[in-house]
Amino acid sequence: MKKLWGGRFKKEISEIMQVFVSSIAFDKKLAKFDILGSIAHAGMLGKTKIITMDESDKITQTLKDILSEIEAGNLAVDSQSEDIHTWVENKLNEKIGDMSGKLHTARSRNDQIALDERMYLKEEIIEIEKKLDSLQRVLLAVAKNNLGVIMPGYTHLQHAQPVLFSHHMLAYFYKFNRDKDRLKDLYKRVDVMPLGSAALAGTSYPIDRECVAKELSFSKISENSLDSVSDRDFIIEFLSASSIIMLHLSRFSEELILWSSQEFNFIELDDSFCTGSSIMPQKKNPDAAELIRGKTGKVFGNLITLLTVMKALPLAYNHDMQEDKEPLFNTVWILKNCLIIMSGMIETFKVNSGAMRKGLKKDFSNATELADYLVKKGLAFREAHQVVGKIVLYCIEQKKTIEELSIQDLQEYHVLFKEDVLNILSPKAVVDSKMSEGGTSTLNVEKAIKEAEEKLNYNINW
């Protein structure tokens, strides 16, 4: 394979270096974008008369042919090339001879790789947004279909207060919504066209960068050539946002795993997202959820990789930056698959509302309500809290629930207790009392579902 350099060298690079320096195994993923970028570049070189229109046409047409061949599956990227740019130029050379050498006029691999990565990432961000959208739709559907289901709400993994299962689903809806916002914000910083920065200083050819940007659907061009080829902020920011998405997925996975345990038994995952054991015939394991939780570590690792790589690098391009691709591509792969699988799991699990209801018995999760009752009768909250704490302790020792106490029992703890207290203690009553905005009452949740649906439909054309 011909290299794009070498006149000044007396010796070939060593064989092991050849393997080590090569990025082709990863950046072949960029073939499409590299070619599209080259087509736009060649077109512009023609329009600005840096090369002739004939040359320009010949080059762009041949590049289009190469792309078609690849997309038809008739041409595979050769893993012997140093990188994707070299491969494309060599391929062009095979077809049109030395004229291929005109393509690299007024550009460098330094601005070219930045272009390819930005084009790739723009496309993938939109894919990921769509998958987040789908997951949100699944959450809304599940929330709608289970509106009556009450579950124990937890803090510190202890029963705290009853909540609607749908409210819990919506909590994740909002987390993923922030993720989409973050992606939209960072998209602006990806959507910047670097080509024309050349190696580091710009070029003396009368190029037209705005024309290339327009051709490739970029919103703006980069403003400083040195910054442009030394910058990988846009990838790091994407890896950061991805880490938060995975964080959300890991928390959801953790809950699915807990809920699938014999002890919780809140849901049953569908067979299609579980596997068995090679030794224990009874096992049905929540593998999909575990794998998503595990992949979280990989994405955090990818983020740390690129932060470490870029730390303290002097301007402009350094070869260390080649290490940006593996973390980027791997993270995109993980995100897309995890989002699809999470949607599938949520869509197909069975909700065991009976087990949730049973869990609410004897759990004292109505204790706050009891304290609030006293407050509404005039007690200071601190004092009410103390009183109810003692009632709970008494119940535990007597192995009773609060509901099983008589009004007389309660009155021994405070005279403000009246008969009406009995109406407020059921899980349903507790849930529906939480009318504050964002609270878990059925009315609130119904309203939230409606608004969320509208939000999704509005977003659809982003």
Place this chain on the structure above:
Amino acid sequence: MKKLWGGRFKKEISEIMQVFVSSIAFDKKLAKFDILGSIAHAGMLGKTKIITMDESDKITQTLKDILSEIEAGNLAVDSQSEDIHTWVENKLNEKIGDMSGKLHTARSRNDQIALDERMYLKEEIIEIEKKLDSLQRVLLAVAKNNLGVIMPGYTHLQHAQPVLFSHHMLAYFYKFNRDKDRLKDLYKRVDVMPLGSAALAGTSYPIDRECVAKELSFSKISENSLDSVSDRDFIIEFLSASSIIMLHLSRFSEELILWSSQEFNFIELDDSFCTGSSIMPQKKNPDAAELIRGKTGKVFGNLITLLTVMKALPLAYNHDMQEDKEPLFNTVWILKNCLIIMSGMIETFKVNSGAMRKGLKKDFSNATELADYLVKKGLAFREAHQVVGKIVLYCIEQKKTIEELSIQDLQEYHVLFKEDVLNILSPKAVVDSKMSEGGTSTLNVEKAIKEAEEKLNYNINW
């Protein structure tokens, strides 16, 4: 110290737990925000008649007094308290007795701490934006004052092409500009009012969350109580953006350290940002730059800390989340100081343009220009690249510079070389030829400085 809980417990927590569980050493930083939040909350409780207007007035007034005392330096947060919320409520209790117990009506420490952190972070983000702004102004001033200075531009730490020193300064200007954009974007997600989510489910009191939000200058209220108390995205996103800021600072620091070395000698840092050696009397070390570079590791570590802490936590609040404060406060401290110190270093260093000029001799950084010359005469770039590569190799072997070759020498490599080639080889000529948008020509850089100044002035009222 009185705790905010305990009725249900038979035993005190162990002494070592007392130390371990306490967050007061960190969250005393939040005293101001905790009190302001409580004032707004108490005001709302009065307006909605959940407590009487008298109670509300009494509580808010006393809280204001406490805040004044703290700000006057007459009251210090007691490190024996479990946390800042407990301390404030105890302080209130000392002053107004049991009525203090009414303040905690309709809220929990879970939504309260989220509120405090968001108020704190909103204030600090604006501080950091201002410091980024100042640093950018310094960069512009330095760029303006050194417009004629040409330095070697580097890729792979090898001389690549000459660039204006001012162009290099502007590269950082744009990096910090993206940092500001990121902060602005994430600010929207910090600027969400969580109070009223209570422990996890909302509350049954007829609270008015919009009123509290308005009082505390929040743009919107959180939409789901479970999400609201389990969410630390806003801190992680801040730590991510901070990591990128530190990345930029670490790269700049690395360059300042390189440039201060005897070998480069491109700048001299001011004595006020250097220290000496306890053993070597001649030493003047670029400590400030080294420390900033070192602090980068700390901020990356802070990011990994919180990502790890939050991974796979089930909803809603878990005590692990207390570990968010140290990384947050520490990162804010580091950022603010590093930005101030970087500004100081840049503002006071001496630029040694002579050493830069000398570095451009014999470095062949005009070789690309020579290749482009041939291209403009009609050669394909690939071929021109090969020709010039051979010329460079010849010069190295003959210990000559390209400028020292005669036109005859050059013509032996290619007939297209004519007398006019001699005009394009000086660093100044090379620099000024780079007229493409974002390139390093003097005209471009002058324009860029003007535009950057306007950008800064426009931003001032954010």
Place this chain on the structure above:
Amino acid sequence: MKKLWGGRFKKEISEIMQVFVSSIAFDKKLAKFDILGSIAHAGMLGKTKIITMDESDKITQTLKDILSEIEAGNLAVDSQSEDIHTWVENKLNEKIGDMSGKLHTARSRNDQIALDERMYLKEEIIEIEKKLDSLQRVLLAVAKNNLGVIMPGYTHLQHAQPVLFSHHMLAYFYKFNRDKDRLKDLYKRVDVMPLGSAALAGTSYPIDRECVAKELSFSKISENSLDSVSDRDFIIEFLSASSIIMLHLSRFSEELILWSSQEFNFIELDDSFCTGSSIMPQKKNPDAAELIRGKTGKVFGNLITLLTVMKALPLAYNHDMQEDKEPLFNTVWILKNCLIIMSGMIETFKVNSGAMRKGLKKDFSNATELADYLVKKGLAFREAHQVVGKIVLYCIEQKKTIEELSIQDLQEYHVLFKEDVLNILSPKAVVDSKMSEGGTSTLNVEKAIKEAEEKLNYNINW
């Protein structure tokens, strides 16, 4: 405060730099070791006649006085000093005047800080080993006291096979045992005396490094001065080993939290390691376990901090390395406290064997045993696994346990089932069948406890 350098400088360092560069807030922890190291150094300077015996005696005696004052609480490290070395030398100067200037002969702060850190870490490693030892003793006691208790053993958080609760406790015993081995191994690499490397190149004074090493109880001296002052491997290795310890503690904590949930209810943590809620009177939260789990993130962050700091630093000392102290000291603090608290939690929890027993009903965790039964009768394991898989599916559909099936029912699935199959299905029978080395049978576990006790007693004199 006097600095240890400055003759060559024309200007003071800027005020903010003073704060930023100062490490005294952290390294005051090293005061004791700095002084002990200086005493040994001064003693050696006297013996080798580099200073007079009188000077040596005066200096060492005064340093001892200073140390006594500190230890008696009569002298506090002044936070205005640049670092601990400067503070000690200034203190000495106050007491004996200019003779104090002789102490710094033949050494530098570069080798001095390396010495201090190594002395500190040697002491702390032994402390941590002791705390690991105590935790192991607690585990053994709990294992011994609960020998009859059978619990569900989990994989994928699904019931897999019944195991002895004591076997589970011993699993952690062995994890912590590996941790101790790791600490012992790395101790060898901490126990190397760096003083005498001076700034980076050694010294021209006729010092005696072996004498200092012996005085300070080091096993060997460092072999290369450049390596010696540029090396922080010993801290990184300690942070790595600490990360694994925290990993183990986080897994144990996760289990304690799960087991404390209403759903599992396997244990009850003692009140002394729990706290309550400011709003929900019934709450008793497993805070200690959550905090330990959370601190894990901090230690991982500390590790990443130092790895990032040290990455790509040229030799020898760079100021970035000052960032090693906070992660080191913080990690030591966390480890010691987490180990004490974990011991306390384990020692005091109540084991609810009834809940565990109940959990084993209907969980099919004897299914492997059933398959093994068929294998022992001659079936290939793969086939047996299939047969039992079908039996389990049938039971789930019929809402039966395997024990509830008649021998006829079983024989419909395979003719090899005979009456004797009924004896092997109880949790106790399943557990005690696991006689392979390291397996969970009661006999094995009793033996393991005995061996573990001997191992601990043998180790005691390390």
Place this chain on the structure above:
Amino acid sequence: MKKLWGGRFKKEISEIMQVFVSSIAFDKKLAKFDILGSIAHAGMLGKTKIITMDESDKITQTLKDILSEIEAGNLAVDSQSEDIHTWVENKLNEKIGDMSGKLHTARSRNDQIALDERMYLKEEIIEIEKKLDSLQRVLLAVAKNNLGVIMPGYTHLQHAQPVLFSHHMLAYFYKFNRDKDRLKDLYKRVDVMPLGSAALAGTSYPIDRECVAKELSFSKISENSLDSVSDRDFIIEFLSASSIIMLHLSRFSEELILWSSQEFNFIELDDSFCTGSSIMPQKKNPDAAELIRGKTGKVFGNLITLLTVMKALPLAYNHDMQEDKEPLFNTVWILKNCLIIMSGMIETFKVNSGAMRKGLKKDFSNATELADYLVKKGLAFREAHQVVGKIVLYCIEQKKTIEELSIQDLQEYHVLFKEDVLNILSPKAVVDSKMSEGGTSTLNVEKAIKEAEEKLNYNINW
């Protein structure tokens, strides 16, 4: 492809799950070890009469055939299988039918994968040790061949004191020596045989684990089944040690990059480890060193990945743990290649002693020596330091070197200066004065090289 489970399932896993859950793409690397482990297991099953000797022989012989086919390149692992264990068992089934089902008696994939990974890692650790050894030999050779070369020694990247270039090479020798020690220490913890732990609880078959351990050359068997299948400490510890190796390589790479810059020009890297630029014909970039420095980030990321994955996982096996393979295999690949390439670079670079010598002029790196001169004449070190600091400042202002000062000039700063001071100021004199153990004098370095050679030869049989 047949699965090793499924009787209990009513539905196939979804297609995307099939891709997601599969680990075959990575663990095909383990084929050899999986088969060797199975051979040992089957042999033991025969000896203990759990299966018949005939069955045992048939199975082991067929497995050996499969291994031979793979090694001969006639059989490739099929990427459709769920994992390597499934693939091997299916392959066996194709050849011997249902008898293959007997192989999985008394084991689980949980203990099997732990076995495979440990066998793999044992082999690779020895490979890495050998490569570290080779690198050390290269360092010694370079140290020996350049004994007379003096270079500026740096702290804070400022000239500090002159050192022998060979001394600098030896500094890395010792760093890599510690790395080897670490690997040796952790090898003990890898060298533990887990098979027989079965799924988590051990097995009821009368297996002989010591026999398997012996067959597979393990030093000991694991002591607790639950610990054994839940443990990945040995991989994390390896990744930690690898991170430190990469840290050392990154520091060395940084120096090679610096030294290759036009400004330093201390070495010239061989063409075989450099590449050029697609646009700048003169460029020769230190790619190999940059790539090694970059790969450091990847290894740190791998460490963080596995730490994050394992954090807070309850016992015993969880599917998250599948994420251990990619970081492990990738790290091994990186380490081996980086070590080979670093050896190659060092072996072939040209040392430019002239540039180093030139660098020592005017750098005041003999200032410490001058201060020590005064001390030896009786001045306190602190005072001497001040005096020399002033001399340096004077020289800078006068643009003179210390050597250019007359004895009268010096005496104006202190009367103790005598004629003999002129003998101690040359780089050679300064270097050779550093006679303290571990110091940079020629005598010391010669001795160190000899000892290092002996150390390597002694180690060879490890």
